[in-house]
Amino acid sequence: MTLTRSEVRKHSTKKSCWVIINNAVYDVTEFVDSHPGGSRIIMKYAGRDATEAFQPIHPADTLEKHLTPQQSLGPIASEASSSQERPESRNPKQKPKASTQRKAKLSSIISVADFELAASRNLPPGSFAFFKSGAEDEYAVNWNQESWKAIRLRPRILRPVESINTSCSILGTKFSSPFFICPAGGANLAIPQGDVLLTKAAARHGILQWVCNNAGSTQQAIADARIPNQTLYWQIYAMADLTITEREIKQAVELGYKAFALTVDAVRAGKRERDVRASISETEDAEEDEEEEDEDEDGFTKGPAVKRPPVWSSFDWISAVKWLRGLTDLPIAIKGIQRWEDAALCMHYKVHPWLSNHGGRQLDGAPSSLETLVDIRKHCPEVFDKCEVFVDGGIRRGSDIVKALALGAKGVGLGRSFLFSLVFGEAGVNKAIRILNHELETTMALMGVTSLDQLNPSYVSVLHALPKRDSH
């Protein structure tokens, strides 16, 4: 049944709430109160076109996953057949903010950190805040970057280093470099099809993309963007409705994804105030008068801009590994390991520890993955023989990658840097990879090593005085 915009407008209350997304009408009444981002944002678009607000921040298959066929009401009449009606995807009161700063150019970028500055100029404030945001006071975010400074490199000299080889193997697949693209939702906030552009750049340079299950493109679309012989790995959250994740894992296996990571550090969304503040300031711009505060809608409890339905929070080690192993024999990493004892449990359960605090976005005050790496070396170094250890958080330089590898990491992930680089599209991601490769090769040559397997703990020293946590 084709519906007109004026019919849709009649359904703009909590009792009957319809929205238009991509020229189709959906009855989201049942979903209003359980929406992870709160009901207020849905009610803002009740009876109207929500496409522009919905699309960049929801995974591509959100509607199919969470609405029943009955809630999908049919296409919207084309503009011609309802000529006096205009799409209203933006809140009419909302004026997009014009950036007063000059746009950054790709040619001005010389380090991976430069992409953040460029993104702060080129992205709408809300999107930039979503990428940049960390939990609460952002101690963990800052600490992630800061702590790499606690490692000194110990180079060997007078070694022939004409030819440097950065290739490595990660969970059975050979890649040209040991750093990889971390799973990170929201790539579409930087540019449409952002996740697919990451896949293409990863292919071009032969590096690993660990694809995000919260991606803005579907599992299929990303798999279709692969070149022959390109290997992708898939990240999952165990959703509150486990059958959704089970289907996702089965489909990922069928599509040829070759390993999984179960993210376990996000049983609840971290309290990301930078993100919340950005959305409050957008709402304030849109609403002229102060609305009465609704206690059920406490702004400070709001989740991040990119929504993800609640996750299953009842797993323990045994049930989680049993569940995963019942679904796949492929290699499994547990993402979000924050202490050596849990890395030791990974070894016990024959899964791989991925040291991460989610880029400091979850638990403020969490240790950096470097600290955990050093602790594993001290308390249970056998983990490095039995498992492949992955590390992410605050990596911005080729030399950070070398430090992590020397301490025993097998692969090193970057999240924000690749998201920020996407403001220049695929060309930006390509440049980020070239910069990292250049720094990695330069560091290796200056360290006197020609291949990654020559790196070992003797190439670094861990300073006793780790930089102080309150240095920011």
Ligand SMILES: Cc1cc2nc3c(=O)[nH]c(=O)nc-3n(C[C@H](O)[C@H](O)[C@H](O)COP(=O)(O)O)c2cc1C
């Ligand atoms: C905007 C953003 C979205 C993220 N989304 C996810 C996600 O959906 N799943 C996940 O496992 N990790 C996610 N992460 C965490 C990254 O995988 C990674 O652990 C983190 O970004 C590494 O820190 P870095 O940003 O300092 O490189 C996200 C990170 C950012 C910045």
